Amino acid sequence: MACNRASFAPAGIFVDAANPILLKTDELGRIEIVVRDGVRMIRRDVRAARWWAWLAAHRAAAREARALVRLAGIDGVPALLGWDGCELLRSYIVGAPMQQARPRERGYYRDALRLLARLHRRGIVHNDLAKEPNWLVRADGRPALVDFQLAWTRGRRGRLFRLLAREDLRHLLKHKRTYCAEALSARQRAILDTPAPPSRLWRATGKRLYKLVARRVFGYWDNEGKGRVRD
Ligand SMILES: Nc1ncnc2c1ncn2[C@@H]1O[C@H](COP(=O)(O)OP(=O)(O)O)[C@@H](O)[C@H]1O
Ligand SMILES: [Mg+2]
Numbered sequence: 001m002a003c004n005r006a007s008f009a010p011a012g013i014f015v016d017a018a019n020p021i022l023l024k025t026d027e028l029g030r031i032e033i034v035v036r037d038g039v040r041m042i043r044r045d046v047r048a049a050r051w052w053a054w055l056a057a058h059r060a061a062a063r064e065a066r067a068l069v070r071l072a073g074i075d076g077v078p079a080l081l082g083w084d085g086c087e088l089l090r091s092y093i094v095g096a097p098m099q100q101a102r103p104r105e106r107g108y109y110r111d112a113l114r115l116l117a118r119l120h121r122r123g124i125v126h127n128d129l130a131k132e133p134n135w136l137v138r139a140d141g142r143p144a145l146v147d148f149q150l151a152w153t154r155g156r157r158g159r160l161f162r163l164l165a166r167e168d169l170r171h172l173l174k175h176k177r178t179y180c181a182e183a184l185s186a187r188q189r190a191i192l193d194t195p196a197p198p199s200r201l202w203r204a205t206g207k208r209l210y211k212l213v214a215r216r217v218f219g220y221w222d223n224e225g226k227g228r229v230r231d
Helices: 051-070 106-121 158-183 186-193 198-218
Strands: 006-008 014-016 021-026 029-036 039-045 080-083 087-091 095-097 135-138 143-145
Antiparallel strands (some): 021 029, 029 039, 135 143
């Protein structure tokens, strides 16, 4: 959103180029509303991460940048405005996080399902949708998604992708059950009643982890007799 030198944050707090507004700070860094060249945007500052978390914070921000590139142009996802290895800039979306806005309209969930389907069609799974602060309710009542640090960004590949995509959906339906339960369909209730069993998630993710460690530590992965595969 363009504005002249300064603009107002949702809470009505004055924000200008010299006074960023801190939204959140934790081990992985700092999230702020900033104004650059008169445009309000969100900055994730990885330099503010704790020293022992710096590598994880850097990887998470790089993953978020990758996801935002793949999702470019989707209404309801911030645009990537910059990533230089230290600072990730994304477009500001006017709205409030779900826990504040408490969306009770059916339309919100209909649009949220469509948004999720668009993500999945582009081969991105969000992986952090249980958290209400990652869902925004925009000024016009429509949904938006932020925080792609944990996203799966490697395209639509096999069983793990499908499993994680279904978990994305299940987390959205949990929010629908909280705020708009009467609009849940029978099929949606059935999905809510069948979370991915930990054993399936472990088989899908644990084996990948084991392969990764095997490759990193031993330099190879013995691929069931098909020969050694090097990175
Ligand atoms: N593009 C955005 N537009 C508006 N608010 C945002 C945007 N990105 C993040 N926020 C707000 O900042 C909060 C923290 O950002 P988020 O990316 O979720 O950080 P973290 O990874 O630390 O959870 C979000 O919960 C949301 O309320
Ligand atoms: Mg978040």
